[in-house]
Amino acid sequence: MKSNNNINVYSFLEKITPLIAVMFALLVGAIVILIIGEDPIFVYKVLFSNALGSKVGWGNVLFRSTPLIFTGLTVAFAFRCGLFNIGGEGQMYIGTFFATWVGFTFTNLPSFLLIPLCIIAAATGGALWAAVPGILKAKSGVHEVIVTIMMNWIAASLTFYLVLQFKAPPTEAMKAAGVKQMIPHTREIAEAARLPRIYHLLKSINIDFPSYVQANVSFFIAIAVAMLVYYILWKTNLGYEIRAVGYSPLAAEYGGINVSRNIVLAMVISGALAGLVATNEVMGFKYRWRQELFTGYGFNGIAVALLGKNHPFGVVLAAILFGVLNYGGAIVNIFTGGRIPRELIMVLQAVIVIFVVISDEIVKRIIRKRRKTA
Amino acid sequence: MLGNIFNADFFASSIRIAIPLALAGLGGVVSEKSGVINIGLEGMMLTSAFTVVAVTNFSQNPWIGVLSAILIGIVLGLIHAVTSITFRANQIVSGVAINLFASGITVFLAWLFFNETQIMAVKNLPVWGLSIPAPGEGSSVVRSFIVIFLHHSPLVFITVIIFALAHFILFKTPFGLRIRSVGEYPEAADTMGVNVIKMRYLAVITSGALAGLAGSFLSLEQAHFFVKEISGGRGFIALAAMIFGKWTPLGTAGAALLFGFGEALSIRLQGVLAIPVQFINMVPYVLAIFVLVSAIGRATPPAADGIPYEKEVG
Amino acid sequence: MPEIVLEMKNITKRFPLVVANDKVNFSVYKGEIHALVGENGAGKTTLMSILYGLYQADSGEILINDKKIRITNPNIAIKLKIGMVHQHFMLVPPLTVTENVILGMEPKKNNIFIDIENATKKVKEISEGIGFKIDPNAKIESISVGIQQRVEIIKVLYRGAEILVMDEPTAVLTPQEVEELFGILNSLKKQGKTIIFITHKLNEVQAISDRITVMRRGKVVGVKKTSETNKEEIASMMVGRKVIFKVKKNEHNFGKNVLKVSKLNALNNKGLPALKDISFEIKEGEILGIAGVEGNGQTELVEVITGLRKAKSGKISIYERNITNDSPREIKEEKIAHIPEDRRQRGIISQFNVSENLILGSHYDKPFNNGMSLNLNIINKHADKLIKEYDIRPSDKDNLLKSLSGGNQQKVIVARELFGNPIILIAAQPTRGLDVGSIEFVHQQIINERDKNKGVLLVSADLDEILSLSDRIAVIYEGKIAAILDPKKTNQKELGLLMTGSVQNKKTNLEEVKK
Secondary structure: OHHHHHHHHHHHHHHHHHHHHHHHHHHHHHHHHHHHOOOHHHHHHHHHHHHHOOHHHHHHHHHHHHHHHHHHHHHHHHHHOOOOOOOHHHHHHHHHHHHHHHHHHOOOOOHHHHHHHHHHHHHHHHHHHHHHHHHHHHHHOOOHHHHHHHHHHHHHHHHHHHHHHOEOOOOHHHHHHOOOOOOOEEOOOOHHHOOOEHHHHHHHOOOOOOOOOOOEOHHHHHHHHHHHHHHHHHHEHHHHHHHHHHHOHHHHHHOOOOHHHHHHHHHHHHHHHHHOHHHHHHHHHHOOOEOOOOOOHHHHHHHHHHHOOOOHHHHHHHHHHHHHHHHHHHHHHHHOOOOOOOOHHHHHHHHHHHHHHHHHHHHHHHHHHHHHHO | OHHHHOOHHHHHHHHHHHHHHHHHHHHHHHHHHOOOOOOOHHHHHHHHHHHHHHHHHHHOOHHHHHHHHHHHHHHHHHHHHHHHHHOOOOHHHHHHHHHHHHHHHHHHHHHHHHOOOEEEOOOOOOOOOOOOOOOOOOOHHHHHHHHHHHOOOHHHHHHHHHHHHHHHHHHHOHHHHHHHHHHHOHHHHHHOOOOHHHHHHHHHHHHHHHHHHHHHHHHHHHHOEEEOOOOOOHHHHHHHHHHHOOOOHHHHHHHHHHHHHHHHHHHHHHHHOOOOHHHHHHHHHHHHHHHHHHHOOOOOOOOOOOOOOOOOOO | OOOEEEEEEEEEEEOOOOEEEEEEEEEEEOOOEEEEEOOOOOOHHHHHHHHOOOOOOOEEEEEEOOEEEOOOOHHHHHHOOEEEEOOOOOOOOOOEHHHHHHOOOOOEEOOOEEOHHHHHHHHHHHHHHOOOOOOOOOEHHHOOHHHHHHHHHHHHHHOOOOEEEEEOOOOOOOHHHHHHHHHHHHHHHHOOOEEEEEEOOHHHHHHHOOEEEEEEOOEEEEEEEHHHOOHHHHHHHHHOOOOOOOOOOOOOOOOOEEEEEEEEEEEOOOOOEEEEEEEEEEEOOOEEEEEOOOOOOHHHHHHHHOOOOOOOEEEEEEOOEEOOOOOHHHHHHOOEEEEOOOHHHHHOOOOOEHHHHOOOOOOOOOOOEEOOEEOHHHHHHHHHHHHHHHOOOOOOOOOEHHHOOHHHHHHHHHHHHHOOOOOEEEEEOOOOOOOHHHHHHHHHHHHHHHHOOOEEEEEEOOHHHHHHHOOEEEEEEOOEEEEEEOHHHOOHHHHHHHHOOOOOOOOEOOOOOOO
């Protein structure tokens, strides 16, 4: 009975460690804000009230969470197969470029064809990019961590090259002013390839929502994908095999599971998930591909996955939390006249990660102490 | 044409490109020989690259800048040690966290102190080596020799000394023997009275210091400025060099020179062949992947690499 | 009255799930060889780890030469002249013999560098002092297990140990090597050293020890003079009940060939030949035991048969069907059950629960899988059924395998592998590290399969197990079958000689192969 109680305490503590980690990170953030000479209570009030206190806030939070759900799932899925895919950034680059290219190339297609086609292109791009480290890992045993990072930088150069090949022609206004594109970008994708905003959906059922909020249908795609990932991992043969390989490749091999095949598959699916960022960033927001070195979604996906304990539903919650921090952080930056750089949020994310990873061990030690004294 | 590419300046620049890779790679060697994977090298380099420029600009003394950068490397090494050794966290995750932290904190502080993300270094280290003779002075062989080997930042010479020291410490001293044993079979070392935790802490902190020096060279001596993400994956390329160098200091130095050579060559070729600059930029990363693939089967990592040491089981 | 050199009083040590030592009292006389016996998990190793400073006791005290001391780390133990030879050798494979010996106590020259010449000389001196030669510059990974053990002893003596703790030192040795070890121990005893000998092999206790302390479930249940007791008494003290030493096995006739291996060649992980022209066959209702010193190709043999390693040449067939180099899944589908040697790495997925582990290998097939998704309902029912049938404890199918004892983990493996009526059972080291109860259970299952006319391949380093279960014994030495023997006409000594290559050209003692 006693040990049963302890197991309950343990599983409870384990479940709330992400919360404790977040609290701790906010505390560290408060200290940093104090050092800068600002008032942490005021800053956090601005941050949370703006992010959560209105439709605009919520809309923006969901908009910012969406890519993080995809990249968080990217990391979590690979992790279930024992792989560290920290190349979500590069896979996202290639996937979004593929989707954009389809979007501005097949402009004659109707929506019901073009939208799925763009989504498939996005997934394919990410999958292809992740297949390289996957195959190298499966066939030659090259550690995926270094390869995925290298692939990020290669993707950055490759997409830079590609965007110059498909550069949008200068607009009339630019011609008149005699300026060039500051940041290289492609032509816009066809209207038919664009996803409706939440504003459009709510308008159709007569609910008021600000039209300028960029939250779009992609958020719902992300939720559906998270559910699909859950189903694959825990309810299918593929998921069983991927998890078996992740926990013990030797036992999986013994159980007749093709380890190499599952490693490649897990990477490919993981990369496809990263590519799906295109639904939010290209099909739902910018409608084009812009050269911006490392938006950070891929990397922040790592933090999201860890905070979400590599579980698809945890990932969704963690992504929403990071959406709150990102959007609130941007507002704080404006509110304080730039005195609090928004990169503070990145620092907080790193602190969250560190604390999440050490919290498991802390919980274990607490339990061990309790058992001993019991 | 070949003469235009493979001249003295080419070899000198190969060496300069190799220095940060070699130093960070040595950091990887020291850490992994003790059994701790350190992919936080990238973030440690980045943070140090910022620190050296910031402190140099404030203090007007590049040496203080370099020392501060090393100190920051040590602090980050200490964080990695606490999470991955004391708290036995996954070492890769801990390294990733350090990289995330570095990306955030450098830009954060750059905005805070300088209001921009590209900061010029107001001073550099004085050149310790011989200065290059003016054209026409001395023979061309002497001139080339000076350009390649003797006209360098002090950090180049310090790097050479560090590598010689590292080799002897790792393979000829009790300390080195203990580090190696801790990375291969910590339980065995423990029963022989070797303090596994202490050894690993020392190794990881040393690797932080080396990454700090690597970052210093990168911004202060090579680029003469700091810019966001200046490390550009070099921490990871350094790890590829470490693997290619079979986890030895001299092997890593050789592999770093190979990378330096490859990158310098690709920069030179840019002027000669009509290859888009973006493809030239890919060279070091593609090279790293090839190097990793070719290293497979040739080298095995320390047996306990990446495995946290847990004494009390039961 | 002999002089007491070491006394441990009221030692208690708790681990999260068990009390490993419960108020243990243990004392040793100077210059004796003292056997510390008990089953796996009785707390012997924990007690000695406390003595050596690897663990701290929760309560109790340690006296050496009547002086109360605290041993908080191995350094203190070493200073107190206590040395330990661990069950799993504490040697760093890529380092040399000398480097391993001096680790932690390196002689220096110029106060900086290791004085390797001096150290090498010292290693030679010590080894010759107890009567054997060793190459101090050889790397550990290139020397045999028997020699490695000597390095361990040199290591301990280099540190000036007066009390030597030997944890299950004979587990990895051949009978001949055991005799040599006993020679070394006796010469150490003559030099006045005290030796604590941990074991559960009672023959050895009789052969070498002066006194015996028996432990059971963390407690000391008795201390005896070896000359005043016998094997049966010690055994029942160890287990707490009478133990049957013989496995009951009925005579019966064998059937057709089930498994046939001919001229099989394969490489080991280092790319060197591990199997050299191995040929044998197993008949229905027959247990073929493979005896050999570990590392002579047994692991590779089992892996090649089960598809986990590629054969270079040769042929494996089941009832004439060629299965050479088929995938593990294809071979499993031929109804081969496999209890793997490495239980924790191969046999189970410790982070999966019982029901998930019980379908490993058949998870992709009906009835557990219907096309796309897993049939969780059937999987759970299957688990409940097997848990009951094999008495797996605790009986909750949602428990992660890592929370089960070794014996119950092995039950999960046996239950899974024997399900679905296999035609061949391959059991590699099936009872290693198990308690007596689980060993009896596993032995019974193996006999049952035999009696159901299945073919059984039993690989074991435990010669008692091989001798008592097998219908025929194949001795493997350096990747070759050195001999095929009738267990009734051989003994441990002969097997030991064949296993070490000391006797060759003895092909068989079987007069005829029973049809």
